[in-house]
Amino acid sequence: MQLDQLDRLIIGVLLEDGRATFAQIGDRVGLSAPAVKRRVDRLVSSGAIAGFTVRVDPSVVGWSTEGYVEIYCRGSTTPGEILKAVDKHPEVVSASTVTGEADAILHILASDIRHFEQVVERIASEPFMVRTKSELVLSPLVRREQGSLPTDIGS
Amino acid sequence: MQLDQLDRLIIGVLLEDGRATFAQIGDRVGLSAPAVKRRVDRLVSSGAIAGFTVRVDPSVVGWSTEGYVEIYCRGSTTPGEILKAVDKHPEVVSASTVTGEADAILHILASDIRHFEQVVERIASEPFMVRTKSELVLSPLVRREQGSLPTDIGS
DNA sequence: TTTGAAAACAGTAAAAC
DNA sequence: GTTTTACTGTTTTCAAA
Numbered sequence: 189m190q191l192d193q194l195d196r197l198i199i200g201v202l203l204e205d206g207r208a209t210f211a212q213i214g215d216r217v218g219l220s221a222p223a224v225k226r227r228v229d230r231l232v233s234s235g236a237i238a239g240f241t242v243r244v245d246p247s248v249v250g251w252s253t254e255g256y257v258e259i260y261c262r263g264s265t266t267p268g269e270i271l272k273a274v275d276k277h278p279e280v281v282s283a284s285t286v287t288g289e290a291d292a293i294l295h296i297l298a299s300d301i302r303h304f305e306q307v308v309e310r311i312a313s314e315p316f317m318v319r320t321k322s323e324l325v326l327s328p329l330v331r332r333e334q335g336s337l338p339t340d341i342g343s
Numbered sequence: 344m345q346l347d348q349l350d351r352l353i354i355g356v357l358l359e360d361g362r363a364t365f366a367q368i369g370d371r372v373g374l375s376a377p378a379v380k381r382r383v384d385r386l387v388s389s390g391a392i393a394g395f396t397v398r399v400d401p402s403v404v405g406w407s408t409e410g411y412v413e414i415y416c417r418g419s420t421t422p423g424e425i426l427k428a429v430d431k432h433p434e435v436v437s438a439s440t441v442t443g444e445a446d447a448i449l450h451i452l453a454s455d456i457r458h459f460e461q462v463v464e465r466i467a468s469e470p471f472m473v474r475t476k477s478e479l480v481l482s483p484l485v486r487r488e489q490g491s492l493p494t495d496i497g498s
Numbered sequence: 499t500t501t502g503a504a505a506a507c508a509g510t511a512a513a514a515c
Numbered sequence: 516g517t518t519t520t521a522c523t524g525t526t527t528t529c530a531a532a
Contacts, residue, residue: 189403191403191404196404196405199397199399199404202396202397203396203397203399204394204396205394205395205396206361206362206394206395206396206397207361207362207395209508209509209510210509210510211508211509211510219516219517220516220517220518221509221510222510222511222512222516222517222518223516223517225510225511226516235400236399236400236403236404237397237398237399238398238399238400239359239360239361239397239398240360240361240362240395240396240397240398241357241358241359241360241361241395241396241397241398241489242354242357242358242361242392242394242395242396243392243393243394243395243396244354244358244391244392244393244489245390245391245393246489248344248346248391249346249351249354249391249492249493250351250492250493250494251489251492251493254439255441256411256441256448267481267482267484270484271484271485274484274485275484275485278487278490278491278495280485280487281485281487281488281489281490282483282485282486282487282488283483283484283485284409284480284481284482284483284484284485285480285481285482285484286410286411286478286479286480286481287478287479287481288476288477288478288479290478292484293411293478294485295450297489298493299493299494303493321443322443323441323442323443323445323448324441324442324443325439325440325441326422326439326440326441326442327422327439327440328437328438328439329422329425329426329429329430329438329439329440329447330426330429330430330435330436330437330438330439330449331437332433332435332436332437333436333437333488334396334399334401334406334436334452335433335436336433337404337405337406338404338405338406338453338454338458339405339454340433364523364524364525365524365525365526366523366524366525374501374502375501375502375503376502376524376525376526377501377502377503377525377526377527378500378501378502380525380526381500381501382500
């Protein structure tokens with residue numbers, strides 16, 4: 189889907205406050221509430237907006253252990269196989285294939301170190317896995333997970 | 344702040360749908376709308392809920408280049424110094440000090456490779472920096488950034 | 499303390515243009 | 516795209532568990 193400037197402005201406002209009313213958004217982007225609603229509905233149904241959530245500090249809610257795991261796979265492994273293997277674990281909050289030595293990097297949230305180890309072991313036991321390299325998070329410094337838009341439209 | 348089971352259930356619903364009405368949340372957790380509102384207000388003012396946002400695919404909105412950057416610092420570098428250096432870049436969506444060889448790992452969103460390189464170079468030019476190691480994302484496989492709660496309460 | 503019910507208020511959604 | 520209007524959700528008050 190193609191976004192115009194107004195769509196980008198609306199998304200910018202919603203990134204800051206996902207519960208902003210259509211009238212509040214309209215005030216900031218120069219549109220009436222119904223016009224904003226129609227655009228938001230269109231952005232949601234087209235998939236440009238995947239959904240709405242709440243921002244919660246993982247540790248507050250019980251995810252007190254966090255880490256990044258680089259995975260190294262057999263040469264023949266496809267991204268689809270990696271996806272299938274990691275997607276079944278809710279503890280894997282993100283996974284991407286990457287350039288460099290590793291084939292993919294996973295971001296994992298667990299309730300404690302034992303839990304973290306269990307998840308990594310279950311992933312490491314996949315047939316295509318060669319080895320894993322874990323880096324446990326000591327202290328989270330920045331956690332924005334997308335706070336703004338390129339060129340800072342929308343702030 | 345201490346969360347009870349109802350707070351956790353409410354957060355679980357809001358993680359799935361950050362724009363759920365108080366009545367909808369109430370139906371799922373067994374509370375009236377005003378009771379839910381009071382709890383959500385308390386969770387927000389206590390900071391347990393940091394805010395509400397929209398889930399957007401970064402590439403849809405113009406962040407088409409993504410990568411992880413491991414940074415290696417002088418032995419005397421504090422987490423505070425790293426935070427100060429990376430927090431000024433809106434492209435850094437997360438940063439954490441980690442175990443292992445690297446001192447910290449950054450997650451960066453940029454509009455293109457040139458932009459990505461500029462951000463890494465600006466960070467690499469900090470006085471305490473020894474070296475950086477970048478891994479560019481090829482394909483994002485999983486992007487949940489926190490979809491559930493430990494023990495899967497709230498689903 | 500925290501909850502539920504009711505009422506006043508504000509926002510949403512579907513018409514109209 | 517805006518305006519209007521009926522409807523739904525929010526927010527406050529107050530009484531009760």
